[in-house]
Amino acid sequence: MKKYTVFLVDDHKLFREGLKLLLETLNYIEAVWEAENGKQFLASLNLHKPDIVFMDIEMPEMDGIATTEKAIELFPDLNIIALSIYGNENYYTRMIKAGAKGFVLKNSSLQDVENAMANVLNGDNYVSQEILNRLINSIDKKKNLNSDFLTEREKEVLFHICRGLSNQDIANVLYLSKRTVDKHRENLLFKTDSKNTAGLVMYAVKNGIVDI
Amino acid sequence: MKKYTVFLVDDHKLFREGLKLLLETLNYIEAVWEAENGKQFLASLNLHKPDIVFMDIEMPEMDGIATTEKAIELFPDLNIIALSIYGNENYYTRMIKAGAKGFVLKNSSLQDVENAMANVLNGDNYVSQEILNRLINSIDKKKNLNSDFLTEREKEVLFHICRGLSNQDIANVLYLSKRTVDKHRENLLFKTDSKNTAGLVMYAVKNGIVDI
DNA sequence: AACCCCTTACGTCTTTAAACGTAGGCAAAC
């Protein structure tokens, strides 16, 4: 039986180690390597060339999107599967554009992860069922959508607002200054003609920027 | 042709007078009387016994729900039609329970109002199409609902939060102290396990407390 | 080269929200 090597890129040590243990229970996994951010991963790519990479999106130093772009530039046939807690549109579309061949949510089952690996090794793309549903829903919503005038960054900030994050929190996850997030929020209020957070969230829900 | 008398109970003078003019264009309307709150209306019920009453819900002194209850207690066959800006569930279910025979939104057409009058005079109930849709939607949502543990008052406050009102605003429309609304909000945060307004709004959307 | 748009960022001030605690009145349930 052919065995495969896997590279986990994730800043959450606990998650990384848990997934490593899970993967090691599979008899066709030969080795599991780890990195805690994009830079570390890219640096060790020359030494360790994995069959599959699981890539987190939100990471310090260098996030999953930039890392994927760079890695695919260096090794175009690298099999990268995005691993994210959130299935929001910004994330999966950007990861796919960057060259990822799969997208799996962190609340998926090991079975999902296995499916993703099998498909990707077979040269196919893979997105988990949940993401697939969201994609289909978002296509329906796009039909009569009126939020094109929000920039990508604004939608991203809005998404995190809906998650209940404060501006400081958002600044932390996006690696920005809090004052920048303040400004994005201010612009969002103006653009969506809202008075406060409640209005922003309602707008996001109505326009499919967050899933209900 | 039989002619009918109408009583408008609404604290918004401008709206009352506009509707009065509209109704007077109908040749089967004999007279339109007015009151600016529930107490005034009840006091004059002995003098003026209208065929139809249009009752606002949010009013100072005595709101539409309490007024309807009292009026129906005094004159069980009174035809009361609720007139509200909002079609939220708290409102229409409570008005119907109180004895109202119709529910029309303030953004309806005169045709809607005429339909409501015709149906109610005919002994039927009437809710405008929009409310009917919401009722049907809310039945679907009720299937897997988990927000029974929010009290009616809490749901009402949450509804207004979603409308973008501040606590002071909500206190004004519900005729409460701001500090009371503060407390309801605090309890909502605790009960729904939310950190902030965004979480509350998302909860409300998920559980059908507001319509999208 | 000049332009527009987006992203990033800072300063200051006012208003709201959030996080504690406490407590009386009231109606329904037991």
Added chain:
DNA sequence: GTTTGCCTACGTTTAAAGACGTAAGGGGTT
């Protein structure tokens, strides 16, 4: 007839949001 749950309400303190204004730097367009 006491308990229980809900609605009402106040005081204080800290954190966050909201409302202005300003501006540098990057990327793409014309």
